[in-house]
Structure formats: structure tokens, C-alpha cells
Amino acid sequence: MHNVHLARPEIDALRAGGARFVLCPRSNAAHGNGSPDVTHFVDTKIPFALGTDSLGSVPDLSPWEEMRAAAGLYRGRKRAAALCGNCSGPPRSMGPPPSASRRNPRPGEPADFSIVDDPGGDGDRFFRGLLEKTGRANVRLTVVAGQPAHGAAA
Numbered sequence: 001m002h003n004v005h006l007a008r009p010e011i012d013a014l015r016a017g018g019a020r021f022v023l024c025p026r027s028n029a030a031h032g033n034g035s036p037d038v039t040h041f042v043d044t045k046i047p048f049a050l051g052t053d054s055l056g057s058v059p060d061l062s063p064w065e066e067m068r069a070a071a072g073l074y075r076g077r078k079r080a081a082a083l084c085g086n087c088s089g090p091p092r093s094m095g096p097p098p099s100a101s102r103r104n105p106r107p108g109e110p111a112d113f114s115i116v117d118d119p120g121g122d123g124d125r126f127f128r129g130l131l132e133k134t135g136r137a138n139v140r141l142t143v144v145a146g147q148p149a150h151g152a153a154a
Helices: 008-016 025-031 038-043 063-073 080-086 089-094 123-133
Strands: 113-116 139-144 147-151
Touching: 008 038, 025 063, 038 063, 063 123
Parallel strands: none
Antiparallel strands: 113 139, 139 147
16 A cells, blocks of 8 residues: 555554554555655654656666655644655665664674765755755665675675
8 A cells, every 4th residue: 555545634643553554655656546645644643655656667776766756745843854854765674673673783793874975965955955855875784684685796
């Protein structure tokens, strides 16, 4: 389910029942399915992941392009940092119950993260620059489950 035909009360009821959400705005646009209510997810702090769906509906599998597409659908007053902070990625949005997934990793535990070069943001514009300008060329290292998967250490 791509969450494009759900009313806000339905989204809230699913969340209350423990549902996890993945939004695929570029795929939805390609198929003409409508758009997910990114504003509701961000403004009510509903954790979600962004997905690219597949190369059958999008030209690339870039998470940066998907973030830009989601940001283009946001109609609230929060900054880009709100979108970045709410888009929790698969571990938090699809993984264990929130009580288990909200803790920080302990020393020695595997983690998933990316290290990127500053794409040109400055001061309070950093998150906006990160969202608007970052692409594959800026990614120095991606670690999945504690193992380098892309970049200098891979």
C-alpha cells in the first residue's frame, strides 16, 4: 500500500494499531496514483520510510531524489530538517516496536548510516542544502549492519 488513498483518520487509526508506513512519491507520480499526505506524516510526527519502489517506475533508486520528491509534496511550515528527521528509514519505521527502536545503538552494535560531504549548505541552511543538493557524488561512505557497503571503506 502506498498510502495515497488513505484519509488522515485512517492513517492515524493504522498508526495506533501498530502499522508502519513507506511512502514512494516518485513511483506514485509515475503511475498516476496520487500523492501521499507527506504534510500529515511530518506535522504529526508519524515515522515513515521513503522507498523508490523499483526501476519499473522510477529512473533511478536514489534516496536523495525520493527525499526531494517528498519535500516537494510537503505543505506545512517546518524546515527541511523536519522531513529529514521524520523520515526514519526502514530500521525505525519497519523494524521492532517503537519502544525498542528508539534507543541509541550501544557501543559495538552494528549500525546503518551514511557519511556525506556538505553539498554547499551554510549555517542554518545545512539541512536544506543536504536535502536539495546531495547526490551519489557526495556520499563518502554507507554502512549497513556495521559493514561498509559503499564508499572509501567498502
